[in-house]
Amino acid sequence: MEATTKARHEALGLSREQLLEMYYYMLLTRRIDERLWLLQRGGKIPFVISPQGAEAAQIGAAFAFRRKHDWFTPYYRDLGINLVAGVTPREIMLGAFARGADPASGGKQMPSHWGNRPLNVVSGSSPVTTQLLHAVGIAQAARMRGDDIVAYTCCGEGSSNQGDFHEALNWAGVHKLPVIFMVQNNEYAISVPLDRQVAGGSVAARGKGYGMPGIEVDGTDLLAVYAAFKTAHERARSGQGPSLIEAKCVRITSHSSDDDQRRYRSSEEIEAIKAKDPILKARAYLYEHGILDEAQEKELEARVMAEVDDATDYAESQPYAVPEQTLRHVYKED
């Protein structure tokens, strides 16, 4: 028996540096999103849809994947997934400002409709859950070619009621494909709560019906999410097939900048969410284990804010695509 019990991150094989890097990405995700709200409220950009409350789920998940190697068909809240996959804050801001150099769409799509070809982040749309099938197809094609990749895909718990969710999980289950399906359950599909959305109350429980593990994990707990994804990733790579991971998150903001959650959530409920803020939880862990102190935190915050400022200024100064770009890229061009 060991004299001292290993800390949770050590047991997962994570160094202090890796843990700090994860926290950096959580903070970067939060601060970029906060800036987007300011820009939206200030009339500089038309729209925001927010990952606040899902940072631990996204960063914990993303760290289990291999950058520029594994494939991602994310959903619209997956800002953190994109950042860890290698999308830069400048590129995120180019999308938010709908500038011509936006790598996701050149300003054609609304913000948070991700896409970055060199990083294997597939272009997404607004109809929910279509991307789950794309992840299955990617995994199917990779297997045909003998490539060792794992596909990440994600949706919200509301979307998990769509037919494509069922079709995707079933197909992946039949063929034991290397796909990890994540459901970020923030308890609301815009305004409709979980009990009016998901019969049985558990998305994870549905995994069994598709012949795969259905794992429920505290989505505000960075290390718990990372542990679940690490296991699922190893499972996928070793040919054991797909996993379904339901991360129980919170939604701190309204659904989007066009929504006001005070119309359907009580002020007590909205207040109570703040205690479950995944950033605070991760921060407490770092302090508790002596990985972060006040001076380091100050430095980290300054570094993140400098990146956010740089990205904002850069993107705002960039031009829109010329209007005639409207006519481009319908079919392959000669």
Add this chain to the structure above:
Amino acid sequence: MAVLNLVEAVRETLRAEMRRDRDVWVVGEDVGKKGGVFGATLGLFDEFGPERVQDSPLTESAIVGVGIGAALYGTKPVCEIQFADFIFPAFNQIISEAAKMRYRSNGAWTVPMVIRAPFGGGVHGGLYHSQSVEQYFTNTAGLKVVVPSTPYDAKGLLAAAIRDPDPVLFFEHKGLYRAVKGEVPETDYIIPIGKADLKRDGSDITVITYGKTVHFCLEAANQLAREGYEALVLDLRTLLPLDREAIVAAAKKTGKVLIVHEAGKTHGIGAEVSAIIAEECLFDLDAPVQRLCGPDVPAMPYAGPMEKFFMLSPEKCLEAMRTLAKF
């Protein structure tokens, strides 16, 4: 040169393309050991195995959605929808995803895939095994829509579709699968997508059509010739993009145009073709543009007399062609 029917031409083209390119694979319901409900993939399972000739679960949205993912990865899926009537669960994947992928990613992501589906009536298929669905797709830029009428065209067009860098819907009239035979070269060739074909030259009237009604119109044209009128028959072959040049040239040649299709009339291909003619060569016309189409009812009834009433025929085509010729 072999004499093949249309479904054999489809099958031999799939075989040739799969031999030519390891990234080409087939996926759909019952396409494996059974070889498809119409036999379009018969024997391919034995040659290429269960991965490249893959039986899918009974899920049309997934057949297309998985196909899109596989195309994004770089392979070239040929998805089979068992009957065109069942394509609607996949409508979202086709319209929201396949058609828009290149556009929305500013050219970064592309979906080189083919979706094959047998369509059309006259086979006692009732409402849900008879529909002509092409018009639901032809107003969606980003897609290509192809309908062959002969085995020769089927081979050249399907080969072109599989090698195309964009998503192609390939609709095969099931009433032609075994009804039409023709010489098909064993050598490799493609027919460019977007090019119509003059199936019969003539100087008195122009008939513009595609699919099974090409054969009705050709048969009617032979009869009309005996009555002293020569009909030009233009087979569109590709419905999206339309061959505007060929349409205008054919219309100008005779000044009298009849458009024929089995799909419904309202907001149909005929409406677009006649609008092109009105825009480009109205003053070359000697008669109002005519349309002979399927009736504007939800779908084709099952009982024989009603099915016959719905379907076009050489006789119905002849009547419309004769009326126009005498105008």
